[in-house]
Amino acid sequence: MKKIIILLVVLVALVGAALYQQKDRKSRLSTGSRKGTDLRELLIPDFDVNSVQKIRIKDAQDEVNVVLSGTTWTVAERGGYEASFDKISRALLALKEQKISRKQFVGKESWGKVGVQPPGEPNAYGIGTLVELLDTKGNIKKSLVLGGNVTSSGNQNASPFGGNSERLVRMVNPDDGETIWTVGNTFADLESKADTWLEKAFFDVQKVKSVEVTAAKPEDSWKASRPDAEATEFTLEGAKPGEKLDNGKTNLTSLLSSPTFNDVLVKDKAAASLKDAVKAKLVTFEGFTYNVQAVKKNVDGTDKYYLSVTISADLPKERAPVKDEKPEDKKTNDEAFAAEKKKQEEKLTAEKKLEGWVYEVTEYTVSNLLKKRGEILAEPETKGSPVGVPATGGSPTGLPDVKKMLEGLKPAPAAPGLTTPASPLPEAPKPEIKPAPAPGANPVTGEKPAAKPAADAAKK
Numbered sequence: 001m002k003k004i005i006i007l008l009v010v011l012v013a014l015v016g017a018a019l020y021q022q023k024d025r026k027s028r029l030s031t032g033s034r035k036g037t038d039l040r041e042l043l044i045p046d047f048d049v050n051s052v053q054k055i056r057i058k059d060a061q062d063e064v065n066v067v068l069s070g071t072t073w074t075v076a077e078r079g080g081y082e083a084s085f086d087k088i089s090r091a092l093l094a095l096k097e098q099k100i101s102r103k104q105f106v107g108k109e110s111w112g113k114v115g116v117q118p119p120g121e122p123n124a125y126g127i128g129t130l131v132e133l134l135d136t137k138g139n140i141k142k143s144l145v146l147g148g149n150v151t152s153s154g155n156q157n158a159s160p161f162g163g164n165s166e167r168l169v170r171m172v173n174p175d176d177g178e179t180i181w182t183v184g185n186t187f188a189d190l191e192s193k194a195d196t197w198l199e200k201a202f203f204d205v206q207k208v209k210s211v212e213v214t215a216a217k218p219e220d221s222w223k224a225s226r227p228d229a230e231a232t233e234f235t236l237e238g239a240k241p242g243e244k245l246d247n248g249k250t251n252l253t254s255l256l257s258s259p260t261f262n263d264v265l266v267k268d269k270a271a272a273s274l275k276d277a278v279k280a281k282l283v284t285f286e287g288f289t290y291n292v293q294a295v296k297k298n299v300d301g302t303d304k305y306y307l308s309v310t311i312s313a314d315l316p317k318e319r320a321p322v323k324d325e326k327p328e329d330k331k332t333n334d335e336a337f338a339a340e341k342k343k344q345e346e347k348l349t350a351e352k353k354l355e356g357w358v359y360e361v362t363e364y365t366v367s368n369l370l371k372k373r374g375e376i377l378a379e380p381e382t383k384g385s386p387v388g389v390p391a392t393g394g395s396p397t398g399l400p401d402v403k404k405m406l407e408g409l410k411p412a413p414a415a416p417g418l419t420t421p422a423s424p425l426p427e428a429p430k431p432e433i434k435p436a437p438a439p440g441a442n443p444v445t446g447e448k449p450a451a452k453p454a455a456d457a458a459k460k
Contacts, residue, residue, distance in 0.1 A: 039103055043169060043183055044142055049092040051141060054134040058119050060127040062192040077194035079266040081357065084199045091189040095133075095142075101166060101182045108178060115148035116170040116180060128170070131190055143172035149186055195263040202359075203309055203351040205256040207285040210237075213369060214279040220372040224252060229285045236377075246378035250368045256282065256290070261359040265306070270358040273297065273306045280369045286344065287314040294366040307361050311351045315344050 055066040065076040066083050073083040111117045112126030119127050128145040135141050147168035169181045191197070210225035211234070224234035224245055234252045236245035265273055277295035284290075291310045296303060319337040322330075 039100065041099055043098040043100055043171070043181060044095055044144075047096045047142065049096055051135055052092060052133045053136045054138070055088070055091070056132040056134065057129060057190055057192045058132075059129045059192045060119055062194070064192055064194045064197060066197050075194050075197050078198060078264050081264045082199040082353070083197045087189055087197060091187070092133075094185060094187060094189065098183050098185055101184050103182065104180050105178055106180045111170070114168050114180060116145045116168060118145055118172070129190065129192060130172075145170045145172060146187055146190060147180070150182065198264060200260065201350065202259055202261055203256070203290065203311060203354055204258055204347075205282055205284060205288070205290055208252060208255055209283045209285045210281075211252050211255060212281045213371075214281075215372060216276060216278070220374070222373040222376065224376075226252075242380050244378045245376060250371055250376045252368070255368055256292070256365070259361065259365045261307070261361045261365075263360040265358040265360065267356070267358075270308070270356075273358050274308060277306075277308075278370055287316070288348070289313065292369065294369045296363075296366075296370060303363070305361050305363050305366050306358050307366055308356075308358050309351075310355050311348065313344065313348045315341065315348070317341075 053068045057064050057066075063077075066088065067074055067076055069080065073085055073088055074080040075083045106114055106116075112124060115126045116128045117124045117126045118130050121127075126147075128147045131144050131146060132140050133142040147170065150166045150168060165186050166182050166184050167186050169183055170176070170179075171181070207229045208226075209229075210223065212223040213221055215221045223237045225237060226234045232253060233247045234245060236243060239245070274293050274295055277293040280292045280294065282290040282292065289312045293308045295306050297306060298304070319334060322333070325333070
């Protein structure tokens, strides 16, 4: 009886502990309403994007500060390089227009479980991404912590392939308290890495006329050009006897056409990064001249490629007169010339902003500029080879030369005592043909008492 009572007491204690834990959990994580946490439509009500002069984003590893300097947004961690206005606009408008899907109450001790712990907390886990929007005086106008992504299949906008992506957000302000909001946006633009905020517009070399590469060693330098923009092959200038440019080894027609870059170095590292760089001069048929420096460096065991550029242009100021040009044609041609002139001037102005910076690019971007003279030459032809015959000894059609193949064959060595035939292929022995016995001759020996001319003819 006593054992039963003891068991009942233990059971009641376990049930009580379970109920207490459940109640405590509900008090920390609840969807019930609390003061200052009423469900609203927008995540950031009354948000004026034009008041934002600085965006600071920080997580457990990185931090970036995007600052409005005059009329241009810049990235502080990259020495004030221009930031992407399109990316900034998307990020701010997304915050302004973002609606709330649902809410829940999460106690501060449980913020790490949903990834909304602010960076900088000692011994904290579940660090989120802190986003701070500041005004001209450096005052924080809005602050929020982006937590973990969640997938919801119950939302009416859910994807048929497994739900739509949502994200947990905690607004850092007294009114929201410990409310965690769920929104249907992952805010992919709000990244803490500085290189993702850079304006990636780059220079664009079109209609290359000539390329001149100056390497550290004079024998590695080279220059190539083509007569017009329609020509598909370049000619090596100053070629020595037997030298010829192999256009298949270096594609000069599209050299530095629509290039891209990965990152920008701050200017105090520019000089060291361009040490021993190859210099190249590209001139276009449109009058642009690009002076480029390119180099390959090993950084922490990884190959990195760096590039810098200066740009100038000699653009025509007036259209050349055309003899016997009709008035209506002159007007049309003048308007077309003015439009093209404006386009080229705007291109020059935009590309001049790139001067003075060192860019980290891909190997593909500068691989042709880093090739030495010997690496772009065609294979030399063998002296005395007939026209159309490769130096390797093939036929003009490209098929193997059968005659030379037969000349290379050697007969097997003859056995001792035997004479080696003159022909490389021995002839098969001919069967001996015996003549029929002449009339009156011995049928076995074929002999006659006296030889006759008929028998000699038969032997022949």
